[in-house]
Amino acid sequence: MNGVMGARAFRAMAIAMVLAMAAAGCASGQSASESSESEVASPAGLDGSPSGDGSDAGGAAPGTLTIAIDAPMDTLDPAAQNSTGVMMRVMTMVESLTWLDEEGQLQPLLATEWEASEDGLTWTFTLRDDVTFHDGETFNAEAVKFSLDRLLDPDTEAAQAGTFSQISEVRVVDDTHVEIVTDSPYPVLPRVLSQPMAGIISPASVEVAPNTLAHIEEPVGTGPYMFESHSADEALVVKANRNYWGDAPTYETQRWEIIPDASSRQAMLQTGEADIVWNPPAASLPSLTEDESVRLEPVEYPGTLLININTQSDHQPLLQDPEVRKALSHAVNPDVLIDQLLSGAGIPAHGPVPSSMFGDCDEAGHYEYDRDLARQMLADAGADGMEVTFYVPQGRYLNDFTVGEAIAGQLREVGLDVTIKPPTDFATFLGTVWSPLGERPDDIDLMMIGSGAVHLDASKAMYNFHSESLPPNGYNGALYENPQLDEVLNEADRTVNTEERAELLCEGQRILIEDAPAIWMYTPTFPTAMSSELDGLVSIPNGMIFANWVDQA
Amino acid sequence: MLAYVGRRLILAVPTVIGAATISFLLMRVIPGDPAQVLAGPDAQRADIDRLRQQLGLDESIIEQYFQFMGGLFTGDLGISARTRDSVLSEILARLPYTLELAALSLSVAVLVGTTLGVTAAINRNGKMDTFASTLSVFGVSMPTYWSGLLFIIFFSVHLGWFPVGGAETWQHRILPTATLSFFLVGYIARQARSAMVETLEMDFIRSVRAKGVSSWRVIIGHGLRNASLPIITIIGLQFGTLVGGAVLTETIFAWPGLGRLIVQSISTRDFPVVQASIFLFAVALIVINLVTDIIYAYVDPRIRYDR
Numbered sequence: 050m051n052g053v054m055g056a057r058a059f060r061a062m063a064i065a066m067v068l069a070m071a072a073a074g075c076a077s078g079q080s081a082s083e084s085s086e087s088e089v090a091s092p093a094g095l096d097g098s099p100s101g102d103g104s105d106a107g108g109a110a111p112g113t114l115t116i117a118i119d120a121p122m123d124t125l126d127p128a129a130q131n132s133t134g135v136m137m138r139v140m141t142m143v144e145s146l147t148w149l150d151e152e153g154q155l156q157p158l159l160a161t162e163w164e165a166s167e168d169g170l171t172w173t174f175t176l177r178d179d180v181t182f183h184d185g186e187t188f189n190a191e192a193v194k195f196s197l198d199r200l201l202d203p204d205t206e207a208a209q210a211g212t213f214s215q216i217s218e219v220r221v222v223d224d225t226h227v228e229i230v231t232d233s234p235y236p237v238l239p240r241v242l243s244q245p246m247a248g249i250i251s252p253a254s255v256e257v258a259p260n261t262l263a264h265i266e267e268p269v270g271t272g273p274y275m276f277e278s279h280s281a282d283e284a285l286v287v288k289a290n291r292n293y294w295g296d297a298p299t300y301e302t303q304r305w306e307i308i309p310d311a312s313s314r315q316a317m318l319q320t321g322e323a324d325i326v327w328n329p330p331a332a333s334l335p336s337l338t339e340d341e342s343v344r345l346e347p348v349e350y351p352g353t354l355l356i357n358i359n360t361q362s363d364h365q366p367l368l369q370d371p372e373v374r375k376a377l378s379h380a381v382n383p384d385v386l387i388d389q390l391l392s393g394a395g396i397p398a399h400g401p402v403p404s405s406m407f408g409d410c411d412e413a414g415h416y417e418y419d420r421d422l423a424r425q426m427l428a429d430a431g432a433d434g435m436e437v438t439f440y441v442p443q444g445r446y447l448n449d450f451t452v453g454e455a456i457a458g459q460l461r462e463v464g465l466d467v468t469i470k471p472p473t474d475f476a477t478f479l480g481t482v483w484s485p486l487g488e489r490p491d492d493i494d495l496m497m498i499g500s501g502a503v504h505l506d507a508s509k510a511m512y513n514f515h516s517e518s519l520p521p522n523g524y525n526g527a528l529y530e531n532p533q534l535d536e537v538l539n540e541a542d543r544t545v546n547t548e549e550r551a552e553l554l555c556e557g558q559r560i561l562i563e564d565a566p567a568i569w570m571y572t573p574t575f576p577t578a579m580s581s582e583l584d585g586l587v588s589i590p591n592g593m594i595f596a597n598w599v600d601q602a
Numbered sequence: 603m604l605a606y607v608g609r610r611l612i613l614a615v616p617t618v619i620g621a622a623t624i625s626f627l628l629m630r631v632i633p634g635d636p637a638q639v640l641a642g643p644d645a646q647r648a649d650i651d652r653l654r655q656q657l658g659l660d661e662s663i664i665e666q667y668f669q670f671m672g673g674l675f676t677g678d679l680g681i682s683a684r685t686r687d688s689v690l691s692e693i694l695a696r697l698p699y700t701l702e703l704a705a706l707s708l709s710v711a712v713l714v715g716t717t718l719g720v721t722a723a724i725n726r727n728g729k730m731d732t733f734a735s736t737l738s739v740f741g742v743s744m745p746t747y748w749s750g751l752l753f754i755i756f757f758s759v760h761l762g763w764f765p766v767g768g769a770e771t772w773q774h775r776i777l778p779t780a781t782l783s784f785f786l787v788g789y790i791a792r793q794a795r796s797a798m799v800e801t802l803e804m805d806f807i808r809s810v811r812a813k814g815v816s817s818w819r820v821i822i823g824h825g826l827r828n829a830s831l832p833i834i835t836i837i838g839l840q841f842g843t844l845v846g847g848a849v850l851t852e853t854i855f856a857w858p859g860l861g862r863l864i865v866q867s868i869s870t871r872d873f874p875v876v877q878a879s880i881f882l883f884a885v886a887l888i889v890i891n892l893v894t895d896i897i898y899a900y901v902d903p904r905i906r907y908d909r
């Protein structure tokens with residue numbers, strides 16, 4: 050029938066097919082960025098997103114802004130919020146009394162000013178009088194009391210109500226004045242109120258299905274956008290609030306689509322299906338930076354990636370010596386980690402507190418990378434060649450395990466004998482390192498973890514070294530117990546005067562740098578990629594972005 | 603036959619109870635605390651304790667077990683620890699998408715695979731055969747993660763024919779279906795081919811062929827009947843896999859299916875969702891297996907179960 054020649058020809062074709070596929074796969078990095086310059090036909094049948102072009106010349110509102118993000122919308126209930134990626138979406142609809150700006154500074158929002166009483170126990174907030182909720186109800190002190198009471202109610206499904214537990218009472222003075230009373234002086238109150246858990250919702254809205262007092266599915270707030278629809282794992286759609294009290298939102302609709310795979314998100318930017326893409330693949334950062342049709346906005350994680358050193362280790366008693374710990378700080382080089390492993394997505398740390406946080410103090414000093422000094426100090430302390438076991442998480446922070454391996458390499462270069470524990474998933478890692486002291490494995494000499502504070506306050510960042518935070522009560526992975534530090538932090542948390550407080554927080558940082566219970570490495574950043582024709586994305590240094598005022602560049 | 607079916611259904615009960623129990627225990631044996639995950643990375647001890655209480659995790663394990671099992675039999679699958687919505691609503695929101703993708707992929711795979719396989723057999727050792735066999739090998743060996751991304755690069759980014767992610771329009775179905783059925787096409791083509799080859803080698807074929815071209819219809823008819831049993835087996839087996847195991851395809855194409863829900867729920871230690879999902883899978887698989895066996899007996903009268 051068909052000769053051997055025919056069969057051979059087809060075998061050749063088959064091999065060609067394999068090579069073509071392989072070539073396409075390898076070249077995808079290159080061609081993907083090139084294609085973004087050529088005209089790509091927009092797939093038919095989509096929601097007609099104008100992708101930043103072809104929208105308006107005459108000032109009419111542009112249509113739909115599509116944002117591709119990986120984190121699913123776990124909950125729309127402001128009180129139940131626990132992660133910044135979800136919070137920022139709720140915050141397009143629900144506002145709080147205060148907010149943090151792009152420098153991490155505290156700003157008024159629904160409250161215009163606030164003041165603490167002499168004894169620091171009563172805060173009086175003055176509220177705006179020109180705000181209406183999405184359902185037409187008036188924003189006033191009653192609504193503030195209702196929302197905060199709801200947050201503090203133990204039946205409400207709140208995940209992080211602890212930060213607000215200091216509030217003992219919320220009092221309505223009149224329509225535009227509310228008093229918040231705390232158990233003891235609580236200087237961070239205005240700051241923690243900036244979080245969406247303390248967001249103000251319309252009291253009437255909990256009576257409207259599908260909302261109930263305990264569980265809100267369609268939040269009704271005062272924000273620039275209003276809830277339109279939500280389908281799990283698909284998209285959250287919000288529409289512009291044309292009665293918004295502040296700067297009018299630009300796009301008529303924001304569509305937050307859940308796209309779990311980073312490569313798929315990047316592809317959507319190229320096809321025009323998405324206008325803004327959250328966290329594209331790190332490996333694409335170099336090509337995206339070169340690409341002129343793409344604008345990259347870095348977003349900062351609200352904290353630092355650090356290595357806790359077990360200051361009470363019996364497994365490796367040499368770690369109890371602060372000089373040994375300081376030596377380890379000199380041995381780690383965060384710059385090379387950021388450059389080589391994170392494609393530049395990181396800001397080197399200078400201590401326990403990043404610059405975005407209130408109370409950050411440069412004068413506290415920090416450790417320069419100096420391998421020779423490290424070796425010298427280790428030798429002097431009789432610690433050269435010491436054995437340590439290193440616990441590293443995987444899949445939680447960008448290239449976390451690879452970074453851990455690189456750090457182990459840097460420590461080995463100063464003579465240490467480092468054993469890295471095999472990686473586990475993050476929930477297992479957390480369960481292991483935060484288990485109570487009796488059950489905790491006794492070889493956790495070094496452990497890598499990220500630590501911070503969404504409300505950007507130095508006290509919280511340092512609180513992980515307070516003795517109250519020893520596991521399982523908290524996250525004191527260094528098992529650090531220093532009454533001096535405890536006292537400084539306790540006092541800072543009682544001092545309402547901002548200058549005095551900043552001074553105390555600085556003292557706390559000095560103590561931590563001096564004692565070196567941890568190696569503070571860097572603040573991870575991650576990019577948001579968008580078309581370079583768009584501008585106006587707001588990025589807060591606690592890991593959140595706001596696209597409410599994005600417009601043509 | 604009825605007695606057979608009845609017996610199978612009765613035996614299904616302990617199997618399902620066993621599957622549910624194992625999934626209950628497994629989730630509690632692996633390290634990780636749902637309350638801790640839910641409270642978030644910087645939460646306080648008080649928050650974690652309160653959540654444990656709200657999630658019912660502070661009760662004894664026996665209590666929790668009986669609550670779970672009792673709930674299953676009354677249709678109360680519990681509340682998701684992650685979203686605080688009912689587990690049933692979480693699953694039902696994804697189920698139609700998963701079933702749709704599974705049905706589409708299976709149909710495409712059966713049609714394309716059978717055609718390829720039969721053609722390959724008729725054209726044995728010829729061009730068509732080599733082509734079909736090569737395609738089968740590709741399909742069976744290429745990981746969905748890779749083929750999916752390649753489809754995106756070719757058809758979405760370069761050609762702009764189909765969208766990348768989501769499930770809004772009919773165009774959104776093309777690439778995920780192609781990716782998911784790619785493997786099955788290979789598998790089914792091979793089965794169809796060998797069944798067809800077997801038919802072609804039978805004695806009666808020689809006499810049928812002697813009668814002329816129209817006899818081809820009869821031959822292919824025979825071949826298909828021969829192939830139908832293994833193909834029905836594949837459909838039965840693969841349907842279950844597709845329903846729960848399409849997570850890679852669902853992730854790449856942002857298809858809101860059950861696979862993603864389950865993987866997410868395991869990472870976040872969302873016990874109620876994982877337990878309920880495994881229970882439902884066990885039930886679904888038992889039903890699918892039973893239906894497959896009944897169809898066998900219908901298709902091939904030589905098969906008898908009542909002994």
